[in-house]
Amino acid sequence: MSKHEPVPFALSDFFPYRLAVLAERVSVAVAQLYADRFHISRAEWRVLAALGANNGMAAKEIGAYSTLDKMQVSRAVSRLEEAGLITRAPDDTDRRAKILTLTAAGRILFQKIVPLARAREDYLLEDLDVEERAVLEKAMDKLLARAQGLIERG
Template sequence: MTRHEPVPFALGDFFPYRLAVLAERVSMAVAQLYADRFGISRAEWRVLAALGVNAAMAARDISAYSTLDKMQVSRAVARLEEAGLVTRATDDADRRAKILTLTPAGRALFRKIVPLAKAREEDLLQDLNAEERAVLEQAMDKVLARAQGLVERG
């Protein structure tokens, strides 16, 4: 039996891991608002928000916009449609695609959640001064651009 020397590695210090933990905790902190008060999931909120900002979108475009996979979007859309918050119509340009829009009830719910989400965002960032917030924004933009470049290069 061969013994392998442990590789010095601390997962808790690994940037991608720390970022994933941060993203999950922040997302959970915001999700509490709409899950508890309105009974919708994170995936449903992301679809609702994508449509609230963009008015109408194809389901495939929501995946890229919301960072949800195709199945998550499909399930969220089905639940939102069942709840009367989203409608789907055939895309005239591509008969195979479905265009999604918010119903009046969906738009009303979106308008109710946005101020709550923005208030939670402010609460999350309250310990950062203006300069720290600007540095955080710049750092996130730089890391995102770098990551996108690495993904594109393969």
């Protein structure tokens, strides 16, 4: 192959691309339910879900937990706070940080969305039998560990 011949490559067959497409489609399919019914964005849902699962977190922790970048977290937090769904309180261990928690209205919204999100998850996985689900879980764990190893190696 000469320097000027294109290297054979089909993006549609490239594993990272296929995984990104799958993740995006699944995310959009689930996001439809809370966007349409509750008028919150994916980022806002992820912040709500992080706080619902952890009973209070600093914004920087939410970013790492939810795979949102700092700006996405900041916008989502502002919007959720304006809507009365979360509150900020001083962090006793770091005066520069604020601990975010769900308000009563935020907790109610979280509890309304979780069963709907679970139903979407169930629908997505419905065609997989128990063994296939176990294989998928194991494969995802292995891939996540390998990806983390690459990130750490640089």
